[in-house]
Amino acid sequence: MSRRVLGWICVLLWFGLGLGLGTGRAQSSRRDLVRIKGRLHADLGLWGARNGLRGRWNPTSGELRFSNRWINLLFKADTARVELDGVLVWLEFPIAVERGRPYVSQRDLDMTLMPLLKPAKSTPGRKIRRVALSAGHGGKDPGNMEGGRQEKHYTLKLAKELAARLRAAGFEVILVRDEDEYIELDDRPAKANRLKADLYLSLHFNGAGGRGSTTANGLETFSLTLPGGRSTGGGNSTGVQPGNRFDKENLMLAYQVHRSLVQALDFADRGIKRANFAELRDARMPAILIEGGFMDHSEDLKRIMSDRERAKMADAIVDGVRAFKRLAERN
Ligand SMILES: [Zn+2]
The missing domain is CATH 3.40.630.40 (Zn-dependent exopeptidases)
Known part of the structure; x- marks a missing residue:
């Protein structure tokens, strides 16, 4: 393969990754997504790591804790419960466990977790009166x-x-x-x-x-x-x-x-x-x-x-x- 072709492949790969990170796909690249009960799910541990959160997974209790300086998240396997800074939020779908690893539905990442963790900036001039x-x-x-x-x-x-x-x-x-x-x-x-x-x-x-x-x-x-x-x-x-x-x-x-x-x-x-x-x-x-x-x-x-x-x-x-x-x- 010529260096030129290799160069283009690198550019395309980089561009593809960039797109993946920039969209509402909550910073999950395709590799982490699996189908569970017909629905796309993301590996929760990888998602946490990618978003700068330290995770602790206890397979016995089914609890998965994530934290950094600003945020505390507590998930529980097989339930749709998540506590964000100690406040209970209900997801649409339970946290699934496959081969010993916890997964969260992509829909819950896109529509519940990410909007709370990283609220979109509003339109200029928006007023709440x-x-x-x-x-x-x-x-x-x-x-x-x-x-x-x-x-x-x-x-x-x-x-x-x-x-x-x-x-x-x-x-x-x-x-x-x-x-x-x-x-x-x-x-x-x-x-x-x-x-x-x-x-x-x-x-x-x-x-x-x-x-x-x-x-x-x-x-x-x-x-x-x-x-x-x-x-x-x-x-x-x-x-x-x-x-x-x-x-x-x-x-x-x-x-x-x-x-x-x-x-x-x-x-x-x-x-x-x-x-x-x-x-x-x-x-x-x-x-x-x-x-x-x-x-x-x-x-x-x-x-x-x-x-x-x-x-x-x-x-x-x-x-x-x-x-x-x-x-x-x-x-
Ligand atoms: Zn009433």
Whole structure:
């Protein structure tokens, strides 16, 4: 082979590698990708090494820890759980183990892990100023009920407490409802769209389904299910929705707000999940739905009813929104 041909092969190889590194393929070259259950998976150990993370894999416990100066990640084999800096995020697919090595789906790398670890820079001039707050339920729809206490009253209290704090922090606030009235689900994001909100937060308190006092407890925060993707709770997977334009920002907003909540409050962390909720589907801005504890769990209920605890919750949400704003406006 002439030196000239060899030279060209080197250039092409280099170019090919460069392309692989530059795309959303999360810095996995083809060699590390294997098909598991028909889906592309990347070798998790190699992915970590390539992204400057020190890894420790314990095949007995199934735990894989990655860390560097800034980040701590904890995966668990055969589960879709990953803790990012101690905050639970649900992947779409479980971590698979093949021949003693852990693998993560390429889709989870591209759509969940990398967007959180390396958020894309925003477009110049992007501003996050106006926040729409949708207090869950209202009017003829009480939401979850526990001993005569109705979810709709507590979501409205929280929305008003949160609105005051957001305004004090310099945001404009749109209250999708500011009294005990019934508003159709579809009309809620429509109002935020019409009034050009930059963010949409839907506020709820959970219930395990009226089976009396339950052991289910804690906070969960939802972003919209990915197109054709798996829901971690609520709603089936569907095609592309308007809200899917913001998939990566939906997730980042969910992460920042949820992290702030679990760090500031004593609730259990049920994680960041995806659901195909009508409000999230139709919002033409980054949107999340917060379930702020279980009304049919006695400890959670005490916090939900306490003005002091709800104030802490409102403060934590504001902190999360401000963290998101800093990321979204950075370019
Ligand atoms: Zn609700």
